[in-house]
Amino acid sequence: MKLNYSLVTRRTFLNTLFGGWIATFLAGSLYALWRGAFPTLGKEPDFVVLNKPGDYLDIPPNSTKPFAWGGKLGYIFKRADNTVVALKGVCSHMECNIVYKPENKRFYCPCHKGWFDEFGKNVEGPPPKPLEFFEYRVEDGKLLVHKKGIKVELPKA
Amino acid sequence: MNWFDERYDLSDLKALAKKKYVPVHRHDIWYYTGGVTLFLFIVQFVTGMVLAFYYVPYFEQAHKSIIEIVTKLNMGWFYRSLHHWGAQFAIGFLFIHLFGTLLLKSYRKPREFLWFSGFILLGIAIFFGLSGYFLLWDERAFAAVRVATGGAAALPVLGETIKAFLRGGIDVTGETLIRFYAFHVCVLPMATLALFGVHLFLVQYHGMSVPVSEQGKNLRQVPFFPNVLYKDLIFWLIVLGVVVTFATLLPPEIGNKADPLAPPPENVKPEWYFLFLFQTLKLFPGDILGLNGEVIAVVLVALAILFFFLIPFFDRRSQQDQRSPVFTVIGIAYLLYFVIMTIVGYFS
Numbered sequence: 382m383k384l385n386y387s388l389v390t391r392r393t394f395l396n397t398l399f400g401g402w403i404a405t406f407l408a409g410s411l412y413a414l415w416r417g418a419f420p421t422l423g424k425e426p427d428f429v430v431l432n433k434p435g436d437y438l439d440i441p442p443n444s445t446k447p448f449a450w451g452g453k454l455g456y457i458f459k460r461a462d463n464t465v466v467a468l469k470g471v472c473s474h475m476e477c478n479i480v481y482k483p484e485n486k487r488f489y490c491p492c493h494k495g496w497f498d499e500f501g502k503n504v505e506g507p508p509p510k511p512l513e514f515f516e517y518r519v520e521d522g523k524l525l526v527h528k529k530g531i532k533v534e535l536p537k538a
Numbered sequence: 539m540n541w542f543d544e545r546y547d548l549s550d551l552k553a554l555a556k557k558k559y560v561p562v563h564r565h566d567i568w569y570y571t572g573g574v575t576l577f578l579f580i581v582q583f584v585t586g587m588v589l590a591f592y593y594v595p596y597f598e599q600a601h602k603s604i605i606e607i608v609t610k611l612n613m614g615w616f617y618r619s620l621h622h623w624g625a626q627f628a629i630g631f632l633f634i635h636l637f638g639t640l641l642l643k644s645y646r647k648p649r650e651f652l653w654f655s656g657f658i659l660l661g662i663a664i665f666f667g668l669s670g671y672f673l674l675w676d677e678r679a680f681a682a683v684r685v686a687t688g689g690a691a692a693l694p695v696l697g698e699t700i701k702a703f704l705r706g707g708i709d710v711t712g713e714t715l716i717r718f719y720a721f722h723v724c725v726l727p728m729a730t731l732a733l734f735g736v737h738l739f740l741v742q743y744h745g746m747s748v749p750v751s752e753q754g755k756n757l758r759q760v761p762f763f764p765n766v767l768y769k770d771l772i773f774w775l776i777v778l779g780v781v782v783t784f785a786t787l788l789p790p791e792i793g794n795k796a797d798p799l800a801p802p803p804e805n806v807k808p809e810w811y812f813l814f815l816f817q818t819l820k821l822f823p824g825d826i827l828g829l830n831g832e833v834i835a836v837v838l839v840a841l842a843i844l845f846f847f848l849i850p851f852f853d854r855r856s857q858q859d860q861r862s863p864v865f866t867v868i869g870i871a872y873l874l875y876f877v878i879m880t881i882v883g884y885f886s
Binding site: 470 | 801820833
């Protein structure tokens with residue numbers, strides 16, 4: 382039966398109904414899949430607390446001591462002039478771990494042959510940015526390493 | 539056969555098989571590069587199934603489980619070695635197939651979708667390679683995946699999303715290993731089957747492409763069954779012999795277990811099919827006229843690959859079955875860049 386003044390045919394109506402059903406179903410499924418494919422990302426730590434500060438700070442000049450900055454590599458680095466700094470040991474190019482070369486007084490990334498000087502400046506090769514430095518202080522027998530410009534208070538025991 | 543014939547009428551299929559003819563000309567050797575890739579993929583699927591019975595996709599045990607596969611499992615060393623060398627040859631033949639198709643302009647109208655499906659299959663194969671060697675969970679694999687996923691983040695707009703999707707977190711961790719295992723044994727094989735189905739169907743639908751230089755000649759046609767198939771089988775047997783020889787004489791190494799806090803080994807290098815990208819990344823300084831060199835490098839590489847992918851649309855002369863020397867030169871340029879950078883990367 383066809384109505385005289387109907388704007389849509391029965392076929393158009395059904396196609397729209399089922400087409401709409403399929404489109405809604407697919408859109409919802411894809412959105413759910415998209416959400417499911419990404420876990421809660423977490424983030425890099427703002428600070429880490431290390432026991433036995435002496436193990437890190439009393440290293441010989443012109444050497445480094447690694448520590449875990451979350452899942453990444455961090456270094457406590459004593460320059461040849463005895464100044465001590467903390468930095469992230471990850472290349473600013475493609476995130477490979479870097480290594481300190483005492484004979485060159487430079488950090489080196491073996492992945493694409495990038496070099497950083499003692500102050501973390503990218504001096505040679507592909508790294509586009511300097512290394513990231515942290516701040517640190519010793520408090521209650523602990524070494525507290527934190528991101529620059531962040532205030533961290535340790536709970537008083 | 540009576541039992542079967544009473545139930546199924548195969549005469550249509552037999553007639554279809556009889557109709558399949560392949561033209562003979564001086565470039566027809568390139569027709570065999572696709573088939574051998576299929577054969578090597580079958581080898582990969584089978585050896586991969588065996589390995590999957592024993593491999594443990596958890597970061598604490600992955601490295602050890604591979605050592606146990608090659609030292610304790612019956613024939614385990616052979617399966618791992620065959621899977622390794624099968625992958626190298628599969629990707630090698632894929633590149634040969636790609637450049638053959640490129641230089642013979644087989645991508646031209648009406649076969650654009652053959653080119654696109656094949657190109658995506660190559661991308662899948664390379665991702666197979668990356669995810670496969672990450673499963674070793676050794677120092678080199680760890681560095682390679684950090685670079686590959688970190689490099690993706692340098693892409694504008696979508697970069698960080700892609701990186702998070704690939705890593706399953708902000709870092710390359712045990713989560714990434716599980717994810718890459720899922721890619722390697724589930725997502726990519728399924729995608730390969732689906733896309734290969736399209737690829738193979740399109741080859742049957744369009745028939746074999748004949749190069750422009752051979753078009754219009756009265757080419758002899760030979761039946762696919764059995765003439766071409768037998769030649770295929772001869773070639774597959776030779777390649778299998780070569781792969782098994784490599785697998786037996788040159789079993790692949792496994793490096794030290796990955797340590798996220800240790801620097802990668804000195805002079806670390808990716809698999810050979812990444813060397814041209816690796817060498818390209820080393821060429822770009824960190825700062826180009828005040829801009830971020832890393833981003834420029836990654837964007838340029840992405841654009842070059844995109845152009846390569848879309849070449850059937852750019853090559854207007856080939857679309858009209860005319861000779862297209864400009865695109866021959868472009869094709870050779872791509873080939874030379876790939877070959878030279880691979881060699882430089884290998885020896886650097």
